[in-house]
Amino acid sequence: MFKVFGRQPKAAVERLRSGSTRAEVADAGTAAVIDASFTVQPGEIFVIMGLSGSGKSTVIRMLNGLLPPTAGEVLVQGQSVTNASAKALRGIRRRSISMVFQHFALLPHLTVLDNAAYALEIQGVGREERRTRAREILEKVGLGDRADAMPDELSGGMRQRVGLARALTAGSDILLMDEAFSALDPLIRREMQEQLVELQRELGRTIVFITHDLNEAMFLGDRIAVMRDGRIVQNGTPEEILTDPANDYVAQFVQDVDRARVLTAGSVMAPPVATTPVSAGVRGALRVMRDQQVGAVSVIENRRFVGTVTDRAVIRAVKDGRTDLRSIVRRSQPVVHRDDPLTDVVERSVESPVPVPVVDDSGRLVGAIPRVTLLAALGNVPTVTRENPVIEAPATVPAAELTQTLEEITDSPVTTPHVVSATEGGV
Ligand SMILES: Nc1ncnc2c1ncn2[C@@H]1O[C@H](COP(=O)(O)OP(=O)(O)O)[C@@H](O)[C@H]1O
Ligand SMILES: [Mg+2]
Known part of the structure; x- marks a missing residue:
């Protein structure tokens, strides 16, 4: 798919298709996403990795229909997001694909349990069921014994864990996470990455995770699409990207990767x-x-x-x-x-x-x-x-x-x- 912002998006796409570069079509608009095609398998963590401005957020907004592609189509579980009516789109967003909140902020006046159950409450899940499910979530993130605590009695890392578990449990089949951990300090961030992998394994959700941090991409991703200037320059497993980079750009990028955390025995x-x-x-x-x-x-x-x-x-x-x-x-x-x-x-x-x-x-x-x-x-x-x-x-x-x-x-x-x-x- 393509996304061009500007005065003549369609014309820009035609020129890109016949070989013009991003810079050459700048007069017609900003080519944010150029010919990006990929498939996300059910149950995987698919990471889109690239520097700021490479087009990651634009891709993810097209995935959930927030932005229409200039050319191309998005299919979610076989259903076209691109050609869906407003009503159908609301249905898809509720059941199939949703954006996880950037910040896993908890409500300060609710207990940890009620916070964990909050998203379920919004979905209209009954009190007993949501409390039961919320308890399970808290057990999963190792906070089963803190259900009655107030958020300000937890450490920062614990609060983030509650928020993450809540998002994953309440969310739809496919979760979109745009730089979800980027604002966290390094220790908590690492803890969250580990927690996400663990919860994902348990819940089997499909996650599209965006990051500009290659180490994070390598740690989380079952597969990674590396973006540069609107294009996907490589799409592969962390190991493939590390051991067989598609070009010098990727090779240079992976130089700094913490290999010890990515490669397996x-x-x-x-x-x-x-x-x-x-x-x-x-x-x-x-x-x-x-x-x-x-x-x-x-x-x-x-x-x-x-x-x-x-x-x-x-x-x-x-x-x-x-x-x-x-x-x-x-x-x-x-x-x-x-x-x-x-x-x-x-x-x-x-x-x-x-x-x-x-x-x-x-x-x-x-x-x-x-x-x-x-x-x-x-x-x-x-x-x-x-x-x-x-x-x-x-x-x-x-x-x-x-x-x-x-x-x-x-x-x-x-x-x-x-x-x-x-x-x-x-x-
Ligand atoms: N609504 C918009 N209007 C115009 N240009 C945009 C808009 N959104 C993004 N862009 C441009 O598209 C390019 C890709 O942006 P973005 O998808 O936000 O990149 P990333 O998320 O990788 O940082 C950037 O050059 C950005 O300035
Ligand atoms: Mg972005």
Whole structure:
């Protein structure tokens, strides 16, 4: 769709369509939105991101019929907003698509519960039902025990949470939020972003969220449309935009993104390395350590991650005549879920003797994140060479001793591995 403000909007659109630039049609009007097409899927948070003046608010006003497009059409759940009668439009706005208040201001003379129920009251929901629903909302935002408090007894962040929950619960299927968090101070803003994602997951609303802040876009968006001078220059998932920017403009924009908060463990992980099944015993673990020249391996059982064992522990076990891996597995090894953000990986990587294991919902080992991969993903370490590897667990026991120990518990002599240089000194 197109939106041109000014004296000759239709003529401007024709010229834009045949290749004129925004500046070239300035004599005919301000081209606020140029050829912007996109589809929002039910249940997603679709973010429109761009600098001030790029056309975001104009787009969102066309979505709910507040502004007619100069050319093009808006469909909401298959129904045309653009060609709707005034009466039909009111219906669409009430049931299907609505703008969430910019400020989640609470009414100072009503209790928290009555505030939470207020939007439902306006919709004509009966007292009992709206109080029940309002209590549920308050539980969801962790304020179930503050229902009878007055707004001025809550912290600023709590008040915002009540307001957000109220808007999401009372609103229609599709919610339009135009710079809804932009006026908040950074801490509360972050809290609200997290709350929005959580509530959205629970309530399954479709949200079109506008922001000029890329970090906010990346954190909230299932998909992001990046706007520049009226055009959508890229439409993709946060990961796509981060790892495959459509042009230099987007690339420059994403430079400052807090990657740790956007990228997930699953998106950067490598295949699992240095693993051994429990059933292989200390001997199996020793072999892996010797062949891969690492000082610790991940132990798995039925594809599930169990823990790690170190070379020292294995040697000690052999000396004590124990062969079962289970007794020496270090079960405190930190792992991450594939959907966890890299911030969590960073934390765990610090104390991890092995590349941080990545597991799925059922605890299966699906990958590992070596420190070097983590640093590369965060954009900190561009070059790691074969000569200069970063290894989590350099061998702490000389290769010869590993081989000797292996021979002790194996009937036949063991062949020496091809690789000679050990990672003397480690990281
Ligand atoms: N009602 C209007 N009349 C004239 N120009 C407008 C109007 N609304 C927006 N514009 C212009 O359209 C462009 C896009 O504005 P807007 O959609 O508000 O951008 P954003 O929300 O991304 O900051 C800007 O150049 C703005 O000045
Ligand atoms: Mg705006």
